[in-house]
Amino acid sequence: MSEAMRVPAIPLTDKDVLAVAAMLDLPILPACMPGVLANLALLDRHARILLAEGDAECA
Amino acid sequence: MRMTSATAIAQAVRSREVTAQAVLEQCLAGLEREGGRLVAVTRVLADRARRxxxxxxxxxxxxxxxxxLAAVPYGVKDLFDVEGLPTTAGSGLYADAPPATADADAIVKLRKAGAVLVATLNMDEFAYGFxxxxxHHGTTRNPHDLDRLAGGSSGGSAAIVAAGLLPFSLGSDTNGSVRVPASLTGIYGLKPTHGGLPMGGxxxxxHSFDDVGPFTLSIQDMQCVWSVLTGKSFAPPTRAPRIARLGGRFRDNADPEQIDAIDAIAPSASLVELPDIGAARSAAFLITASEGGALHRAALARDPMAFDPATRDRLIAGALLPPKLYAAAQDFKTRYRRRIDALIADYDVLLAPATPCVAPPIADPRVLIDGVWSPARADLGIHSQPISFTGLPSLCVPLHRPDQLPIGIQLIGKAGDEDTLFRFAVMLEEEGRIGVTSPTGLFQGDSL
Structure with a gap:
């Protein structure tokens, strides 16, 4: 099984962000949501690079 | 009067050519007269300094x-504890925090060596940015062109030294926050071996990458400050350093003059490609976001609107990352460091660009990475972040190029071997390949 399959997905929608944030007792104000989503999208791109190259390294 | 040499000031005071109080008053007058234009100073500590x-x-x-360092005035990034003052980390959130009960460890060491703390200096909020x-405080300006960025996150610490208003300062470097502003303002900046300088206070x-780092206008001053902070004396060289040039992405995203300078310094040196450099930077990005988010999570829940909006949204995103992703990034880091140690075992100094370009305009703060324009705040550290990931020491040195905007290169060494970097930099300084150029225009005058 690849790293990509074992690591849970980064929340990338309003609904998923609010669900994960609720589990952390972290309220997300509406004013913050666009910036948070943009930053999560950037982090998701980095996660894909890490997991893809990390898998290649282990292959 | 420009404050350009810490060792010269100390020598003059120790030999009674000038008094500490005279040096300080000249320094305070310069900060008063010129400091405001740079937006580099957050607090002037005149009373403490006069005592x-x-x-x-x-x-x-x-x-x-x-x-x-007798009577040498200096400043610290606004995240060092200074006894009696709140430690704000550049945020309005902590403007009214309880005052620190003691100085940070580095400040204690510098004070014992005679240095005089005169100011706290501007930064990206919580050090999250380049x-x-x-x-809260405004954008720090580059003394070589006030319409351009000074870099960050230790931008105030770099700009004030580059302007000749203080002879040295302390910043902190997590992913490049000393090396990036050192490159853009044309001075020396050190990211030590991870854990090599005192982080107390x-x-x-x-925490995986945080380090204290000094800024100076010469290698001699860097060695002096380093010696005071570490208590170490310098070991004599055992042989000529073995040099390599970093290739691949480091050369693909660089100013042509950086590449020319590196090739001129070591024309026959091996070209080494660090493996998986993209993954290393991405892992550093994820670890930083996750640790930063975790650190501020309680405050983000309590008072999110008190944060700088750009910092707040980055920190919230980091707090939402899956813990298993953080663990995967840390696991990659452990394996990566072993690979890099083996790869560079035959070399003492690796040469690489410090930033991909000169200082971007404040009106358009973007950088060109792999042919795509991206925010300077996030991506100016493209060449420093992968080196932080290795934990190796990296000294940013300014290329000698008068009449142009400054830019620097990194001298990267083996863990714990900063001495070799300093010696190599002295040689480059003597050859005229590197060195500080004073800003033209606003910040000129006699030097002390």
């Missing part, structure tokens, strides 16, 4: 030696 300067003069008058765009950002 310290008077005490140094008393020691000299009694025939004593105040130390190797631009020193601070919603420094507001953290991402």
């Amino acid at each position: 310290d300067a008077a005490a140094i003069d008393a020691v000299v008058a009694a025939g004593g030696d105040p130390g190797p 631009a020193t765009i601070n919603a 420094v507001f953290p950002f991402a």
Whole structure:
């Protein structure tokens, strides 16, 4: 099984962000949501690079 | 009067050519006259500094030696504990925090060596950025062109030294926050071997990579400050350093003059490609976001609107990352460091660009990475972040190029071997390949 399959997905929608944030007792104000989503999208791109190259390294 | 040499100031005070109080008053006058234009200073500590300067003069008058940094004025990034002041980390959130009960460890060491703390300096809020765009204090300006960024996150610490208003300062470097502003303002900046300088009393950002780092205008001053902070003396060289040039992405995203300078310094040196450099930077990005988010999670829940909006949204995103992703990034880091140690075992100094370009305009703070324009705040550290990931020491040195905007290169060494980097930099300085160029226009005058 690849790293990509074992690591849970980064929340990338309003609904998923609010669900994960609720589990952390972290309220997300509406004013913050666009910036948070943009930053999560950037982090998701980095996660894909890490997991893809990390898998290649282990292959 | 420009404050350009810490060692010259100390020598003049120790030999009674000038008093500590006279040095300090000249320094304070310069900060008052020129500091505001740079947006580099957050607090001037005049009362404390005058007490310290008077005490140094008393020691000299009694025939004593105040130390190797006698009466040398300096400043610290606004995340070092200063006794009696709140440690704000560049945020309005902590403007009214309880005052620190003691100085940070690095400040204690510098004070024992005679240095005089005169100011706290601007930064990206919580050190999260490469631009020193601070919603609370303003954007720090580059003394070589006031319409351009000074870099960050230790931008205030770099700009004030580059302007000749202080001879040295302390910043912190997590992913490049000393090396990036050192490159853009044309001065020396050190990221030590991870854990190599005292972090006690420094507001953290991402503990996996956080380090204290000095800024100076010469290698001689860097060695002096390093010696005071570490208590180490310099070992004689055992052989000529073995040099390599970093290739691949480092050369793909660089100013042509950086590549020319590196090739001129070591024309026959091996070209080494660090493996998986993209993954290393991405892992550093994820670890930093996750640790920063975790650190500030409680405050983000309590008072999110008190944060700089750009910092807040980055920190919230980091707090939402899956813990298993953080663990995967840390696991990759452990394996990566073993691979890099083996890869560079045959070399003592690796040469690489420090930033991909000169200082971007404040009106358009973007950088070109792999042919795509991206925010300077996030991506100016493209060449410093992968080196932080290795934990190796990296000294940013300014290329000698008068009449142009400054830019620097990194001298990267083996863990714990900063001495070799300093010696190599002295040689480059003597050859005229590197060196500080004073800003033209605003910040000129006699030097002390």
